[in-house]
Amino acid sequence: MKWTIYQLHQMPKQSFEFDETVELNELTKLNSDIRRISPVRVKGRADIKSKQVSFDFTISGEMLLPCSRTLVDVPYPFEISTKELFIFHHTDDIEDDDVHIVEDDTIDITPIVKEEILLEIPMQIFCESEQEKGAAPQEGKDWQVISEEDKKNQVDPRLAALEKLLKQDDES
Structure with missing residues (x-):
């Protein structure tokens, strides 16, 4: 998704809409957590002014x-x-980090799309069922994964004798 400044200034209107599908399989090499990524749809609008272009777009897809x-x-x-803002020429009065300076008279939003997808990856994600085929084992020799409820209901073995004494006092 590249446009030159010349192409943008040749547009008949001061804005245009775009809707493209992009293959970003290289993201699987950039982040090992991404096992697969579907083709990504980028849909949005660009507003062109004399010294800048602002893009407002949505990135959608699915990753494994x-x-x-x-x-x-x-x-x-x-x-x-x-939303991204591209300035055609660098000026000293720009202090915003969200502003991109156009280099080589070409605007390419593909790196921004990649960055946004990488930032969208959650820290943790869980499958619906713990019994999925191919899942890591949930128990082994002398260990098992327990839930919070199981842990609350479980009595510390060191205090089991004390619990028996308390039950005897309650009965008497």
Whole structure:
């Protein structure tokens, strides 16, 4: 998704809409958590002014991420809305970090799309069922994964004798 400044100034209107589908399979190499990513749809609008272009667009697609508990593939749909501003020439009065300076007279929003997708990856994601095929084991020799409810109901073995004494006092 590239446009030159010349192309933008040749537009018959001061704005245009775009709707493109992009393959971003290289994201699987940039972040090992992304096991697969579907073609990404980028849809939005660009408003052209004499010295700047502002883009308002939505990025949508689906990526496959590992479950934090079982390592099973979990589909993670995403829809990201963003606004980006490109300035044609650098000026000293610009202090905003969200402003991009156009280099080589070309505007390319693909790196921004990649960055937004990478920032959208959650810290943890969980599959619906712990019994998924291919999931990591939930128990083994002398250990098992327990839930918060199980932990609350479980009595510390060191205090089991005290609990028996308390029950005897309640009965008498």
